Amino acid sequence: MLGMPLEVVKMPECVLCREAVTNPVCPDCLAEQVAAWLGEREPGLLSELRVRTRQMSLHLFDEDKCVICFKGMDICAYCYTEHIFDWLKTTKNLELVNGFLSAFHFDLERKGYVKRAEEEGFVLA
Numbered sequence: 001m002l003g004m005p006l007e008v009v010k011m012p013e014c015v016l017c018r019e020a021v022t023n024p025v026c027p028d029c030l031a032e033q034v035a036a037w038l039g040e041r042e043p044g045l046l047s048e049l050r051v052r053t054r055q056m057s058l059h060l061f062d063e064d065k066c067v068i069c070f071k072g073m074d075i076c077a078y079c080y081t082e083h084i085f086d087w088l089k090t091t092k093n094l095e096l097v098n099g100f101l102s103a104f105h106f107d108l109e110r111k112g113y114v115k116r117a118e119e120e121g122f123v124l125a
């Protein structure tokens with residue numbers, strides 16, 4: 001996903017999924033919530049979380065403003081949490097992955113990564 005070329009076209013959507021941003025919370029603000037959650041469970045993963053968050057903290061157009069910090073954002077909450085989720089899955093820590101899904105998923109219609117996760121045997125509490 002990260003290797004794909006970004007088209008330089010001005011648009012008020014998430015630059016990754018092209019969907020309108022319906023949960024305007026930026027990756028940095030989400031990362032703080034994820035860090036608080038992760039720090040209680042797997043503090044050893046926090047530095048990696050920072051690296052993963054930086055990968056998603058793009059500021060190309062900044063058309064949408066985060067409702068928490070009011071900074072511009074280009075990546076929607078869905079794409080950010082999917083990015084983190086895909087990484088957490090590689091830890092093979094089922095409890096952690098299920099916990100993350102329950103606490104942070106933005107796949108509200110369960111058509112995207114939640115559906116995929118369920119097919120892979122993860123459960124959303």
Ligand SMILES: [Zn+2]
Binds near residue numbers: 014015075
């Ligand atoms: Zn997106």
Ligand SMILES: [Zn+2]
Binds near residue numbers: 066067069
């Ligand atoms: Zn923010």
